[in-house]
Amino acid sequence: MRYLKLFLLAAMAAFVSDIDAHTGPSPDIETPMIKIPAGEFVMGSSAEEVKHVREQYGKRDMYKNHPFDEEIPKRKVFVKEFLIDAHEVTIKEYADFVHATGHAPPRSWAGGHHNSGKEDYPVTFVTHEDAEAYAKWAGKRLPTAEEWEKAARGPDGRIFPWGDLFDPYKAATAESDMQAITGALCDLTSAAKVMTAAGDVSPYGVRDMAGNVREWTGSASPGDPKMALVKGASWVDMSVNARVAHREYIPKASFAHIVGFRCVKDAG
Numbered sequence: 001m002r003y004l005k006l007f008l009l010a011a012m013a014a015f016v017s018d019i020d021a022h023t024g025p026s027p028d029i030e031t032p033m034i035k036i037p038a039g040e041f042v043m044g045s046s047a048e049e050v051k052h053v054r055e056q057y058g059k060r061d062m063y064k065n066h067p068f069d070e071e072i073p074k075r076k077v078f079v080k081e082f083l084i085d086a087h088e089v090t091i092k093e094y095a096d097f098v099h100a101t102g103h104a105p106p107r108s109w110a111g112g113h114h115n116s117g118k119e120d121y122p123v124t125f126v127t128h129e130d131a132e133a134y135a136k137w138a139g140k141r142l143p144t145a146e147e148w149e150k151a152a153r154g155p156d157g158r159i160f161p162w163g164d165l166f167d168p169y170k171a172a173t174a175e176s177d178m179q180a181i182t183g184a185l186c187d188l189t190s191a192a193k194v195m196t197a198a199g200d201v202s203p204y205g206v207r208d209m210a211g212n213v214r215e216w217t218g219s220a221s222p223g224d225p226k227m228a229l230v231k232g233a234s235w236v237d238m239s240v241n242a243r244v245a246h247r248e249y250i251p252k253a254s255f256a257h258i259v260g261f262r263c264v265k266d267a268g
Contacts, residue, residue, distance in 0.1 A: 042157025154203030170199030171211030234258035
């Protein structure tokens with residue numbers, strides 16, 4: 001009887017261990033995180049900045065009716081200390097989540113498998129729900145609009161992560177290809193590997209917040225809870241989207257080749 005009890009206890013321990021291995025975060029997918037200090041930062045855009053953006057892009061069809069005024073006013077906002085992923089969640093990291101939990105893979109993965117050699121690229125074709133599920137599994141969450149913007153621009157209200165003037169050599173946006181930059185940061189078919197753009201670095205050291213892929217946030221549209229805010233530009237977007245104050249809402253149930261995400265968690 002004593003040996004039977006020991007056998008049952010050992011079997012139960014193995015069963016619990018197996019459950020943990022398939023539901024908890026894997027230790028080898030820990031994305032480096034950067035601490036963003038508590039304090040005020042300058043959020044949004046001034047009326048003059050929005051006027052300049054409209055003059056530059058307002059005649060393009062896709063921006064004629066864009067609500068740039070939602071960026072106004074440029075104001076100080078206090079944000080508590082938090083940690084943010086140094087880069088966008090990669091295909092490798094998301095694949096670990098899919099394998100551990102049985103969550104449905106992104107729609108672009110043929111037969112449920114991603115393309116070999118793309119492990120360090122940002123995961124895309126994920127819905128807002130998918131991104132939230134990954135974040136919860138990893139012990140994190142999606143950033144608020146305020147957290148994302150502070151991490152991208154620092155406390156001083158700069159327009160891009162590196163300063164006030166756009167530079168196509170710094171971020172993976174459409175301009176990188178349009179200007180035929182040698183060793184372009186992206187190509188016409190996909191985003192770049194995370195952290196490829198050496199100049200796309202925020203004052204806190206966070207990477208790829210101006211370009212590469214747009215990113216889901218945890219902030220919903222004030223007028224429609226089924227819409228969520230995405231921040232940053234993708235590799236097919238113009239620099240107008242790369243401005244850290246840029247705001248765009250898309251359906252939470254949507255997924256696209258230009259939308260990925262990164263996570264945050266509370267400090268401490």
